[in-house]
Amino acid sequence: MILCAGESLIDMVPQDGAFRPLAGGAVYNTAIALGRLGQPTGYLWPISRDPFGEQILRPLAEAGVSTDLCPRTDRLTTLALVTLTNGEARYSFYDEGSAGRMLMPDDIGPLPDSVRALFAGGISLVPDPCGATIEALIKAHHARLPVMIDPNIRPFFITDPDAYRARLSRLLPMADIVKMSADDLEWLHPDLSAEEAARRILASGPLLVLQTGGEAGAKAIWAGETVSAPAVRTTVADTIGAGDTFNAGVLASLDRQGILSKAGIAAITPAQIHAALTLGAEAASVTVSRPGANPPWAHEMPQSA
Template identity: 75%
Template sequence: MILCAGESLIDMVPENGTFRPLAGGAVYNTTVALGRLGEDVAYLWPISRDSFGEMLLAPLNEAGINIDLCPRTDRLTTLALVTLDQGEAVYSFYDEGSAGRMLSPDDIPALPDHITAIFAGGISLVPDPCGAAIERLIEQNHTKLPVFLDPNIRPFFIQDAPAFRARLNRIIPQCDIVKLSSDDLAWLYPDLDAPEAAQKVLQMGPRIVLQTGGSAGSHAHWAGETVTAPAIRTTVADTIGAGDTFNAGVLASLRRQGVLGKEALAGISGEQIKAALTLGAQAAAVTVSRAGANPPWQHEMPGN
């Protein structure tokens, strides 16, 4: 069972002069996408007992997600208020003292034996105490479980860039797979082009660094020759949740191929990586073809 650990929140999206609440959060989206793809998946993140918490629970339950590791709390759900400035989305976060923000390192449990891999990342890595909690989760388990990290860097959310860079410098060497968008790589290494930046990250210790670029497709940097998979052509409604769904497709493919394990990843082939990138692209294409973070169910995937 794959454990996803990281933020869930409510996006307050402008609609007809008011705001429409939508369940979201990068790690939450990947969790739901994995469940819809038919994977065994568990979620670790505090969920409020408020009405927004109930809104977050519904898609998790519908997708068959195990929420045994989700503590319930009376603290409020994080809200992300989205406004538009000349067509560009601008976010304001209502996060102080929220259910997720206050997850502490002492709240991280010993993981049950049925957990076989960890996916983590998102803005949950940035503030404390929750950032320290996710760091603790990885630190305690990376020697026995494969870790897939997607930092999903959002510069507007980072108040202390040196501290966040230091956290990534501690976490990335403990990870097996790190996924970074072109924008992420530009933030990490502004003086390098994306492939050079990805190689820098690879030198920190991961077995695979995935570089994504939307319509430009994806690239996997590893011990062999760089593996590339094109984006799937489709009519784009919006790109919300595309990268999160890509992550789910990659994880699902690796698990189905039997290479989502510490030893198995050490012997992975270029063909197996290509298959994972391809499933990720196929899943993401469905998500971008419809409004919002609405990842595909397995029966909606090509070949089903």
Template identity: 80%
Template sequence: MILCSGESLIDMVPEGDTFRPLAGGAVYNTAIALGRLGTPTGYLWPISRDPFGELLLAPLTEAGVDTGLCPRSDRLTTLALVTLSDGDAVYSFYDEGSAGRMLSPDDIPTLPDRIEAIFAGGISLVPDPCGAAVETLIERNHDRLPVMIDPNIRPFFISDADAFRARLHRILPQADIVKLSTDDLEWLHPGLAPEDAARKVLELGPRIVLLTGGASGARALWSGETVSAPAIRTDVADTIGAGDTFNAGVLASLRRQGVLSKNGIAGITGEQIHAALTLGAQAAAITVSRPGANPPWAHEMPA
């Protein structure tokens, strides 16, 4: 089972003169995408007992995601209010004291033996105590479990850039796989070409750094020659959840190929990486072809 740990929240999306609540969050989206792809998946993040918490639980349950490690909380669900400015989405977060924000390192349980790998990232890495909690989860388990991290950097959410950079420099060396977009790399290493910036991250210690660039496809930097896979051409409705679904496709492929382990990733081949990038691209293409973060089910994937 792949354990996903990171934010779930409610996006309040404009709809006429009011707002429509939609379940979201980068790591939450990846957990649902993994479950829909038929991969045994668990989720570790506090779920509020408020009505929005129930709205978050329903898609997890439908996708077969194990929520047994999710603590239930009387604190409120994080809200992200989405407004439009000249057609661009602007987010206002209502997060102080929320169920997810207040996850602490003391809340991180001993992981059951059925956990095979950890996926973490998103804005949950930024604030404390939840950022410290995710860091603790990785620190305690990275020696025996493969870890994939997608920091999904959102500069508008980062109030202390130096503290966040320091956290990333602690946790990225503990990861086996790091996924970064070109925007992430520009924030981490301003002025460097994306591939040069990705190599800087690779030098920190991960086995594989995945570099995604939307329509330009995905590349994997590792100990061998760079592996590339093109994006799948499709009519784009929007790009919400594309990267989160790509992550799920990569992890699902690695597990199916039998290389989602510390030893498996250490001995991985270029062909196996290419297969993972391809499945990630195929899954992401379906997500962007329809509105919202709506990852594909296994039966929708190419044979």
């Protein structure tokens, strides 16, 4: 199975003068998208015993995602209070001492042999102790398992940019696949163009650097010529969870092609990369066509997927 290690939380979204709680989190969204696409998937993140923890667990169970590796805790679920200013979302996090924030190495047991790939990223990489714990997990397993990382950088959540850039400088070379948006690349390397930044990351060790650009589609920078795939045209409700779903589509495609392994990614061809980017784009197009992070089920995907 593909193990997704990283944050889940509750987004408190404004609705009719009050707030509506919605389960979310970048890595959580990717896990659910993978499960809905029919891929064997596991999730690793502390889940609170509070009512919000139960709300987080339900969609995972419905998507067939294993939560056997999730430690349960009496610490509270992280809340992200969303406010809209001229249509732009701003977030206030209630995270100090939360279930996820306090993830420690002792909370993670041995990974079962069924784990064949590791996905990580999101804001779970930023604060400690959880950030250091996920870093240690990747360090312990990257030599054996293919690793995909999507930092999904949220500058408002980063209190020490230098420390986080240092963490990414350690993490990204341990990944086989790195996904970055143009905004991520600009934050990480403000002195470089997006192309230059992607190639600098590639030179540090990953085999594929995937750059996403919304309507501009996605491209893969790797040892060969750049491979591109267009975005799938659709009526956009919002873009919440689009990148997370794209990640799931890429991983699902690699798995279905039988190349989700260290050796498989090392020997990947342009056609295989294009197929992965295409499935990612097709899955993301379904998510953006409806409100919130609501990834497609396998039966909702285009026939080409």
